[in-house]
Amino acid sequence: MGEEVLTIKTLIQQRHLSYAGFCQEWEKVAKGIDRRLSGSHPGHAQFYRWLKGDLRSGKPRTDSCRVLEIMFPGWTVDELFAPYREKASDDQQQPPGQGNRHLDLTGVYMSRSQLLSEVPLYEMIETASLVRTSGLSLNLFIQHYPDAQIRRLIESGTRFQLLFLDPGSDAMKVREREEGYDIRFLAGLTEINLRIAQERVRSLLEADKRDRVEIGVSNETLRFNITLIDDTTGVIQPYLPQARGVDSPTFLVERRAHGGELFHTYEQIFTSLWDRATPL
Incomplete structure (x- = not known):
């Protein structure tokens, strides 16, 4: 229904992260990469621009990309800022009629x-x-x-x-x-x-x-x-x-x-x- 939702927005919603919660997770990851990245999380307005895909160059700057790919393992930055397409899990790869039909x-x-x-x-x-x-x-x-x-x-x-x-x-x-x-x-x-x-x-x-x-x-x-x-x-x-x-x-x-x-x-x-x- 409606416009396609970006992967990063979908993953944030699935984790039930508010802006504050997102920043807390960002800080943990950023400090593990390089303590100089502490405080490098996006501002409130920038965060919501990201969720809408409103980026001038199509993706955040390099250091932010490093943080995002660790925050969301298994997803590249290009995938995060593209329309959401769920990756197949083991359950999803089973033949029709098998596996958990109520995964949601x-x-x-x-x-x-x-x-x-x-x-x-x-x-x-x-x-x-x-x-x-x-x-x-x-x-x-x-x-x-x-x-x-x-x-x-x-x-x-x-x-x-x-x-x-x-x-x-x-x-x-x-x-x-x-x-x-x-x-x-x-x-x-x-x-x-x-x-x-x-x-x-x-x-x-x-x-x-x-x-x-x-x-x-x-x-x-x-x-x-x-x-x-x-x-x-x-x-x-x-x-x-x-x-x-x-x-x-x-x-x-x-x-x-x-x-x-x-x-x-x-x-x-x-x-x-x-x-x-x-x-x-």
């Missing part, structure tokens, strides 16, 4: 909080080009991520597709009964989050950037909370009876070029819901 399931957690304690949300989306998320109230983004930070990401080029459960829908009433709440309890929370997304995020953006935030509502039975980050990472939770979304088991899915089907499955579910949603 990379983490299972007992709750969303447990996942976020190990993989903070900001590290997952800091370098994202597209974030797609569907669920009930989308508290993961609306209540736990500062409005100003979301706007900063959008202004830097990140696009969001936010799909809420319609507060006035029959599906909302069903979910309130499943969680044991009075009618309109979850609907009221969702209405608050919708207003935040519309009034405190989208409406405060410059006019020419507001289309980077698409908001929709769905009137379909909730089965999963789905967050897809670019075409590489998914955070998936089932909606269980008598359990809040935050308390459900949480699955981390990282797309593989071959051998994994889970990311594709949940991407299809999100796309189907989004296509039938009512835009706001």
Whole structure:
């Protein structure tokens, strides 16, 4: 989907590295090469230019190339700054029907909080080009991520597709009964989050950037909370009876070029819901 993503950006996302985390790894490698390279990591703006492939000469200077090739073993600098093509692993070289068909399931957690304690949300989306998320109230983004930070990401080029459960829908009433709440309890929370997304995020953006935030509502039975980050990472939770979304088991899915089907499955579910949603 969309423009091809550079290998360096994909590998950074797979490691869940923020800019600060990238610099920490850079320092360890650089000092091992030559202590004079300490502090040679790219600046914040330069880092994001690298992820977009915005380099005047096509690659960083020589010392930076040495550091990068050690940070990302098995990849040349030319490959790092080219569109991502996953290299075949032993599992991927097996004949069809053999090996692990679910290689893209990379983490299972007992709750969303447990996942976020190990993989903070900001590290997952800091370098994202597209974030797609569907669920009930989308508290993961609306209540736990500062409005100003979301706007900063959008202004830097990140696009969001936010799909809420319609507060006035029959599906909302069903979910309130499943969680044991009075009618309109979850609907009221969702209405608050919708207003935040519309009034405190989208409406405060410059006019020419507001289309980077698409908001929709769905009137379909909730089965999963789905967050897809670019075409590489998914955070998936089932909606269980008598359990809040935050308390459900949480699955981390990282797309593989071959051998994994889970990311594709949940991407299809999100796309189907989004296509039938009512835009706001």
